[in-house]
Amino acid sequence: MNDSTARLTPEVFPGCPRPVAGYDRVVLGHGSGGRLTAELIERLFLPAFSNDMLAALEDQAIVPLARDPTDGIAPRLAFTTDSFVVRPLFFPGGDIGRLAVHGTVNDLAVGGATPLYLSAAFIIEEGLALDELARVADSMREACRSAGVMLVTGDTKVVDRGKGDKLFITTSGIGLARAGPALSIRNARPGDRVLISGTIGDHGVAILSVREGIEFETVLESDCAPLHTLTRAMLDACPGIRLMRDPTRGGVASVLNELASGSNVGVRIHQTAIPVRPEVHAACELLGLDPLYVANEGKLVAVAPAADADRLLRTMKAHPLGTHAAIIGEVLADHPGLVTMISSIGGERVVPLLTGEQLPRIC
Amino acid sequence: MKYVDEYREAGGARRLAAAIERACTRPWTIMEVCGGQTHTIVRQGIDQLLPESLELVHGPGCPVCVTPLETIDRAIALASRPDVILASFGDMLRVPGSRGDLLAARSRGGDVRVVYSPLDAVQLAAANPDRQIVFLAVGFETTAPANAMAVRMAHRRGLCNFSVLVSHVLVPPAMRAILDSPANRVQAFLGPGHVCTVMGIEEYEPIAARYRVPIVVTGFEPLDLLEGILRTVMQLETGTAAVEIQYTRAVKRQGNAAARRLIEEVFENCDRDWRGIGVIPASGYRLREPLRAFDAAARFHVEGLCVQESSLCESGAILQGRLKPHQCPAFGKECTPQTPLGATMVSSEGACAAYYAHRRHAPEPLTIAGANVP
Numbered sequence A: 001m002n003d004s005t006a007r008l009t010p011e012v013f014p015g016c017p018r019p020v021a022g023y024d025r026v027v028l029g030h031g032s033g034g035r036l037t038a039e040l041i042e043r044l045f046l047p048a049f050s051n052d053m054l055a056a057l058e059d060q061a062i063v064p065l066a067r068d069p070t071d072g073i074a075p076r077l078a079f080t081t082d083s084f085v086v087r088p089l090f091f092p093g094g095d096i097g098r099l100a101v102h103g104t105v106n107d108l109a110v111g112g113a114t115p116l117y118l119s120a121a122f123i124i125e126e127g128l129a130l131d132e133l134a135r136v137a138d139s140m141r142e143a144c145r146s147a148g149v150m151l152v153t154g155d156t157k158v159v160d161r162g163k164g165d166k167l168f169i170t171t172s173g174i175g176l177a178r179a180g181p182a183l184s185i186r187n188a189r190p191g192d193r194v195l196i197s198g199t200i201g202d203h204g205v206a207i208l209s210v211r212e213g214i215e216f217e218t219v220l221e222s223d224c225a226p227l228h229t230l231t232r233a234m235l236d237a238c239p240g241i242r243l244m245r246d247p248t249r250g251g252v253a254s255v256l257n258e259l260a261s262g263s264n265v266g267v268r269i270h271q272t273a274i275p276v277r278p279e280v281h282a283a284c285e286l287l288g289l290d291p292l293y294v295a296n297e298g299k300l301v302a303v304a305p306a307a308d309a310d311r312l313l314r315t316m317k318a319h320p321l322g323t324h325a326a327i328i329g330e331v332l333a334d335h336p337g338l339v340t341m342i343s344s345i346g347g348e349r350v351v352p353l354l355t356g357e358q359l360p361r362i363c
Numbered sequence B: 001m002k003y004v005d006e007y008r009e010a011g012g013a014r015r016l017a018a019a020i021e022r023a024c025t026r027p028w029t030i031m032e033v034c035g036g037q038t039h040t041i042v043r044q045g046i047d048q049l050l051p052e053s054l055e056l057v058h059g060p061g062c063p064v065c066v067t068p069l070e071t072i073d074r075a076i077a078l079a080s081r082p083d084v085i086l087a088s089f090g091d092m093l094r095v096p097g098s099r100g101d102l103l104a105a106r107s108r109g110g111d112v113r114v115v116y117s118p119l120d121a122v123q124l125a126a127a128n129p130d131r132q133i134v135f136l137a138v139g140f141e142t143t144a145p146a147n148a149m150a151v152r153m154a155h156r157r158g159l160c161n162f163s164v165l166v167s168h169v170l171v172p173p174a175m176r177a178i179l180d181s182p183a184n185r186v187q188a189f190l191g192p193g194h195v196c197t198v199m200g201i202e203e204y205e206p207i208a209a210r211y212r213v214p215i216v217v218t219g220f221e222p223l224d225l226l227e228g229i230l231r232t233v234m235q236l237e238t239g240t241a242a243v244e245i246q247y248t249r250a251v252k253r254q255g256n257a258a259a260r261r262l263i264e265e266v267f268e269n270c271d272r273d274w275r276g277i278g279v280i281p282a283s284g285y286r287l288r289e290p291l292r293a294f295d296a297a298a299r300f301h302v303e304g305l306c307v308q309e310s311s312l313c314e315s316g317a318i319l320q321g322r323l324k325p326h327q328c329p330a331f332g333k334e335c336t337p338q339t340p341l342g343a344t345m346v347s348s349e350g351a352c353a354a355y356y357a358h359r360r361h362a363p364e365p366l367t368i369a370g371a372n373v374p
Helices: A003-007 A035-048 A097-111 A128-149 A203-211 A229-238 A251-262 A279-288 A306-318 B010-023 B035-045 B069-079 B101-106 B116-128 B144-154 B171-180 B193-199 B204-213 B222-238 B257-266 B289-294 B315-319 B353-358
Strands: A061-064 A076-084 A112-126 A152-160 A167-176 A193-196 A243-247 A266-271 A302-303 A328-331 A339-342 A348-350 B029-034 B054-061 B084-088 B109-115 B132-139 B162-169 B188-192 B215-218 B243-245 B267-274 B278-287
Touching: A035 A279, A097 A112, A097 A128, A097 A229, A097 B193, A112 A128, A112 A229, A128 A152, A128 A167, A193 A306, A203 A279, A229 A306, A243 A251, A251 A266, A251 A302, A251 A339, A266 B054, A302 A306, A306 A328, A348 B035, A348 B257, A348 B353, B010 B222, B029 B035, B029 B193, B035 B054, B035 B222, B035 B353, B054 B222, B054 B315, B069 B084, B069 B101, B069 B132, B069 B162, B084 B101, B084 B116, B116 B132, B116 B144, B116 B162, B144 B162, B144 B257, B144 B289, B144 B315, B162 B267, B162 B289, B171 B204, B171 B278, B188 B193, B188 B222, B188 B315, B193 B215, B193 B257, B204 B215, B204 B243, B215 B222, B243 B289, B257 B267, B278 B289, B315 B353
Parallel strands: A112 A152, A266 A339, B029 B054, B029 B188, B084 B109, B084 B132, B132 B162, B188 B215, B215 B243
Antiparallel strands: A061 A076, A076 A167, A112 A167, A193 A302, A193 A328, A243 A302, A266 A328, A339 A348, B162 B278, B267 B278
């Protein structure tokens, strides 16, 4: 220790004013999927609705139904909901409607459930062209068809011009939960392997490139896709999968942090193993973003026992939505609750949960 | 990705690290000037590849960190006015002022926009003639040409609703201030690659000569930094004190002549307050007289600016390389990225934020060089 450290004893500092610790109003970061979002849920919503199914904080709740007296089987429903706000409404590779269907389908699928029925609520800003709304509805119909689900109930509200961003959609979905042990963010164990189903950051960068007017030699498309056939194939090949998550807002880094704290394990990933498209890599370099935190809409992170990992990887690669799948890391007993990454040059660092939104750097 | 991947390659990194190990026979303390360099060092784990006797200390070159509290408070006050749109680079939004940050100002109804270029702010001014657009013009010499261009463009287009809140800082006066400090431990510098891309290296030569310190102007990729460190160690070991350019793919001896002319046309030197360090003479830019009308601080009167820094925060000592982030008693306790006491905990380029984010897994976060060579 040097001289200046010795000088710094806490007694030197009397009680002194501290800057504002938190926010007394909602800031955009509360919607980032990072630490502020987690705080909002844990401190405000969980206490309000405290129950075990909610407190599990999975992407879907598993709801037990009454046992059928004739065959003695107690079916379990998987239930989830998600809201979609995206600007622009239409972007390369998708649109808000497709996103709204696939997002909810995926939240069911990564829990191992078979998606069945959806609801959709539309909050529409006065002035939206009916033609645009029709295109969204068309897209949702096609998305339902490809995901094998039916949209069976819905609602429509219109708000004054300027009080909404053209269109917000909330979808809820129910599916049939799979028999056997639940997949859970609490299930990862030391020695397990971490897999990703393909290139990361495609959706977020596709949206940003439209919004910021960044052009590539090829059009970068959102990865928006329904994952239910991939998850089915994975669970058939490897019933011992511990958990799956779709890394939407907050990206892969946020999912890894959630599983590290949920399972009280360490996670170590390898930068060179993580698939990233060159365009996404370039855009992130340009904009000062880290693809690990950028949203995906057609990818999943899975954790499986080491003995099953290679078989699972082969199954994923054989599926059209998993051709770029990779084993990106492992679960450790060391540093529980923390995610680390071995960099391309061999250094190791923590991959933290972001406080709020990723903010572009100045230089 | 060309110009990126070849500078992040593991084999090259190992070769350079081995060469540094061989070259380094004594303890040395080297400061990397730029926040961007600190960022790469910590994120890529470059210090983990270096011999223990070699200590990297982190310099003052994070523009977000050294922007004075008063400027932040003034920006928040302006953002809160209904007639103002405040445009800023993204990472200024979470920097704590005396009472909250720009994100909180936005949640209270302030119109705060993130832009990637000051020229986008000029476009905002053209598109919103009934609003006042204030651009928060912070940064080192690197961002000065674009900010100068924005002011010149607004001037030529007669955009009277555009102004800039200038808090520009300059690297060479800060390096001199560090070297003049009696507590200085820095024996050599990794010079600022992007600043020198604009300004060239001539103004660094008198510093190297007067203080007998090697200055190697270095880039921002892992292999850049390792090569910069190797060249610095070779100078130190041989008793040389010269200015060298490692970052040759960007830096020319004369810098960028057009950019320098633009800066010269729009800005002049002034004394500048550095957050955590204090006033350094002739260490900043302000608008020249004919363009002073575009100075937001002059255009808008802000009352009741009463700035109070946390006395717990040691970011001044950290920015001058006298302390490592984890040696501050508030680090990770009172001061975290959620509750930052100083700006070094906010910006992703800030040394404290980098340590907090990326160095919590190691039981002993850092090895301090065995001796503090004066």
